[in-house]
Amino acid sequence: MNKGLLFVVTGPSGAGKTTLIKQLLEEHSELHFSVSFTTRPPRKNEVDGKDYCFVDEKTFFQMVQSNDLLEYAEVHGYYYGTSKEYVDSQLSKSNILLDIDVQGALNVKRALPDSAVCFIAPPNYEEMKKRLVNRATESERDLKKRLDDAVDELKKIEHFDYLIVNSEKDRASSELLAVYTAEKLRVNRQYDKIKAYKNINKGGL
Ligand code: 5GP
Numbered sequence: 485m486n487k488g489l490l491f492v493v494t495g496p497s498g499a500g501k502t503t504l505i506k507q508l509l510e511e512h513s514e515l516h517f518s519v520s521f522t523t524r525p526p527r528k529n530e531v532d533g534k535d536y537c538f539v540d541e542k543t544f545f546q547m548v549q550s551n552d553l554l555e556y557a558e559v560h561g562y563y564y565g566t567s568k569e570y571v572d573s574q575l576s577k578s579n580i581l582l583d584i585d586v587q588g589a590l591n592v593k594r595a596l597p598d599s600a601v602c603f604i605a606p607p608n609y610e611e612m613k614k615r616l617v618n619r620a621t622e623s624e625r626d627l628k629k630r631l632d633d634a635v636d637e638l639k640k641i642e643h644f645d646y647l648i649v650n651s652e653k654d655r656a657s658s659e660l661l662a663v664y665t666a667e668k669l670r671v672n673r674q675y676d677k678i679k680a681y682k683n684i685n686k687g688g689l
Contacts, residue, residue: 488575489667490596491515492582493660494589495604496634497560498616500650504604505583507657508664515579515664518570521547524562527621555584555591560629564588579668586637589644600667601644602660607651609635 495501509517522536523544532538539547544563547553556565566582574580582592589601606612612634616627641647646663650656671678 487598487673488577489579489673490571490575490582490592490599491579491664491667492584492589492592492599492601493604494584494586494601494644496586496606496612496637497630498612498619498634499604499606500615500653500656501583501604503653504648504650504657504660505581508660509581511661512579512664515581516574517581517583518566518574520564520566520582520584521553521556522562522564524564555588555595557585557587557591559585559587560626560633566592586640590640593643598672600646600663602646602648602663603641603644604656604660605638605641605647605649606634607649611651 493501493505505517509515519533520536521539521544523539523541524536526532526536526538530536541563544556544565547565548556552568553565554568554571556563558564564585566584566588571580571582582589584592586603589603592599593601606615609631613631616622616630622630648656648659648663667673
């Protein structure tokens, strides 16, 4: 049986990951988004259980203790983690998309080398800063932390499988779609088809 693809999208805040991911999910209904747990307070318009499962620190660390998280990381002063149960149960029947930070993506790649990790980078520092400021979802202190963290994250690109520079949204979106499609077409993800071809007998004229 084929095993699902764990498709990981990572990159710093302000690189434009969320918009690109939304477009990818709209195009591919077989790709399911893994909703993370976080201790960050919800932003306006964010829905509990859809964007994130919002939990307090006590609950989060109970999950860590019980080994319920595939990976977790402290990101810009809050905790974020991926549900192990969700990934384990869904991966046998569908492809899964993780939108996680660079540290988390490194941990996933180490634990599950068969996953595909795509790094989305901003074209340059100034543009990333502009996008974050325009988004206006962070306090000045949080914004500064995100920018400082981004500088460190951009130094880790070489550990991943793909790099997309998001200078132009439509182009970056097609590139992400292309990467996902190529990963789906890898021979080791199509055992069902290979098996069917092997079972064809000669002499069928
Ligand atoms: P935001 O607060 O802007 O929604 O997300 C901040 C960062 O946390 C983003 O880079 C996002 O990809 C990352 N993130 C979201 N969920 C997870 C998760 O489950 N694990 C890790 N390691 N990072 C996450």
